[in-house]
Amino acid sequence: MENFLIRRAVVSEQRELEDLQMRASLTNAGDRDALLAHPDAIELPPEQIAAGSVFVAERNGAIAGFAALLPRTDGGAELDALFVEPTMRRCGIGRRLIEHCCEVARLQGSAFLHVIGNPHAQDFYTACGFRLTGTAETRFGPGLLMRKIV
Numbered sequence: 001m002e003n004f005l006i007r008r009a010v011v012s013e014q015r016e017l018e019d020l021q022m023r024a025s026l027t028n029a030g031d032r033d034a035l036l037a038h039p040d041a042i043e044l045p046p047e048q049i050a051a052g053s054v055f056v057a058e059r060n061g062a063i064a065g066f067a068a069l070l071p072r073t074d075g076g077a078e079l080d081a082l083f084v085e086p087t088m089r090r091c092g093i094g095r096r097l098i099e100h101c102c103e104v105a106r107l108q109g110s111a112f113l114h115v116i117g118n119p120h121a122q123d124f125y126t127a128c129g130f131r132l133t134g135t136a137e138t139r140f141g142p143g144l145l146m147r148k149i150v
């Protein structure tokens with residue numbers, strides 16, 4: 001039987017989560033070259049972990065993915081990171097991390113969960129109930145401004 005849980009990350013997992021972020025990001029074909037040229041783009045600040053803003057999905061005892069949630073000045077919540085281990089995709093882990101972040105955002109009083117979505121992940125976000133509201137320039141090209149009612 002599958003054992004699945006979502007818990008807060010601990011600071012000692014920073015490196016492990018950054019390595020996961022790198023593996024996950026390299027599967028976005030259009031980002032690969034830029035990422036290999038600028039590996040410093042992979043960064044999970046320990047302050048975010050210490051603040052309790054990073055949530056880890058564990059599947060059968062192994063870290064399968066993580067998400068980071070930040071407050072916005074407009075009262076909404078921002079999904080600042082979402083990465084699932086390439087070998088564990090399409091099992092619903094990303095969706096469950098989104099659901100968890102929505103629940104936390106709702107408890108914090110937010111009405112919306114926002115994300116600057118990587119275009120490679122647009123179908124995923126749409127499937128999870130996000131709507132496109134615009135675009136934004138990011139360090140690695142255009143990002144999709146998307147949001148979901150929590």
Ligand SMILES: CC(C)(COP(=O)(O)OP(=O)(O)OC[C@H]1O[C@@H](n2cnc3c(N)ncnc32)[C@H](O)[C@@H]1OP(=O)(O)O)[C@@H](O)C(=O)NCCC(=O)NCCS
Pocket residue numbers: 024025027028081082083084085088089090091092093094095096115116117118120121123124125127128
């Ligand atoms: C985007 C990402 C987090 C999705 O994680 P995941 O655990 O594979 O997603 P789920 O299994 O929960 O998918 C939920 C639904 O989203 C849609 N979806 C997910 N991945 C998809 C893809 N590659 N293409 C099309 N639809 C997709 C499907 O409708 C899926 O439901 P289904 O499998 O029943 O058809 C993962 O692919 C990832 O880590 N990508 C690289 C990093 C990244 O781009 N992160 C987003 C940064 S903004």
